[in-house]
Amino acid sequence: MVFSEMGDRKVKAYRSVLDYEWLEREKIKICPTCFATDGYYHKDQCLWCYTSCYIHQCLLVDTCPQCQSVWNWDELKNDWKCKCGWQFGETLVTKIKQEENDLSEVVARSCKLTEGKSTSLSSKSPLSDLSLSQISLLMISTALSLHNPGDSLYRLQLPLTNRKLHKLLSKSAQIYETGTSNLSYFIEWFDRFYRVEYKRFGQRKNHLQKLSLVATFRRKLEDLHLK
Ligand SMILES: [Zn+2]
Ligand SMILES: [Zn+2]
Known part of the structure; x- marks a missing residue:
């Protein structure tokens, strides 16, 4: 590690x-x-x-x-x-x-790796104010939602190769690029919700608990984009 x-x-x-x-x-x-x-x-x-x-x-x-x-x-x-x-x-x-x-x-x-380097990303990207832990949580939840539509109980999986995962994550990130005023509220809510669930079930969340987390996330995400 x-x-x-x-x-x-x-x-x-x-x-x-x-x-x-x-x-x-x-x-x-x-x-x-x-x-x-x-x-x-x-x-x-x-x-x-x-x-x-x-x-x-x-x-x-x-x-x-x-x-x-x-x-x-x-x-x-x-x-x-x-x-x-x-x-x-x-x-x-x-x-x-x-x-x-x-x-x-x-x-x-x-991660503060870009300091002193020029990057092409607009500083107005809605994701750029997030901490690494918020980005990670948001991306894994979004990727799971996009990759496993229809709440299928048996497909809570993500691509294993970097090439395929990259495609899915690019798509996941683009969802947030349009910008929405509720994004920071949404992320804070989900961050808190996730921590509470985490405390309740501990690290070894089973498949159903994970699935219910993803389902809650997806519903909230749909609400966010309807506004
Ligand atoms: Zn390189
Ligand atoms: Zn080889």
């Missing part, structure tokens, strides 16, 4: 308290250009909702281009090479459109 543990499956990162599930804890994803340029791993790249590099405007890579295996933290012991021998830093990058990079810029800004 690259961040300091706080117990109760939470870590402290960038002045926010994050749940375990808002981090990639098994697989590793990297920006090949950052890695080749700086020669070290950027720990912000293990944030779950950070799927593209805000500096190089490309997808993070989690799968080996040579043997197709998903990279995990064991590869660290192997001097940043895949078990097939592929060097992480030599991976070709996939460029993405500017608007698909907005969420990563919002995340980087909330």
